[in-house]
Amino acid sequence: MSKDRWVLTAVWVLSFGLIFTIPRRKIRLAVMSFLFKLMLTCPIGLIVVEYNLVAYPVVELPDVSRTSMTYEYFAYPIICMVFNCYYPSGRSRCVQFSYYIIFCMPLTITEVILEHYTNLVRYVHWSWFCTMLSLMITFLLSRMFCVWFFNRKRAPASNM
Secondary structure (H helix, E strand, O other): OOHHHHHHHHHHHHHHHHHOOOOOHHHHHHHHHHHEEEEHHHHHHHHHHHHEEEOOOOOOOOOOOOOOOHHHHHHHHHHHHHHHOOOOOOOOOHHHHHHHHHHHHHHHHHHHHHHHHOOEEEEOOOOOHHHHHHHHHHHHHHHHHHHHHHHOOOOOOOOO
């Protein structure tokens, strides 16, 4: 098995392991976070690849999509689950902003390392800053959605 396939396998194993870090009382939050992140990453990932900003030379299903299924549809949404389940909502804005950095910076550094040493990702018209910015924006959107979804008032059922 090639180095790239080993890395993909390791990402799947580590991502699957992260599922078990989710507290039982936050399963609904985790699932909603996962699904919302999928809704964001599916079209964004396809657009980025179609506009030749990023290329994925090694893909899992080349006949289906040129995006990385492992990253876009599994690892990234699972990391977002963990992000939302452990978000420091009662803390200061500085702590909350640091939380975004704590999650986004390692993901960005990992992607840069993978870009340099594997064939899993190639930056065409992209940079590490674009990755960091897109991660922070999508994490923020995911957090905003989860806060909205779980804090909204349920409308009473109408008698028709």
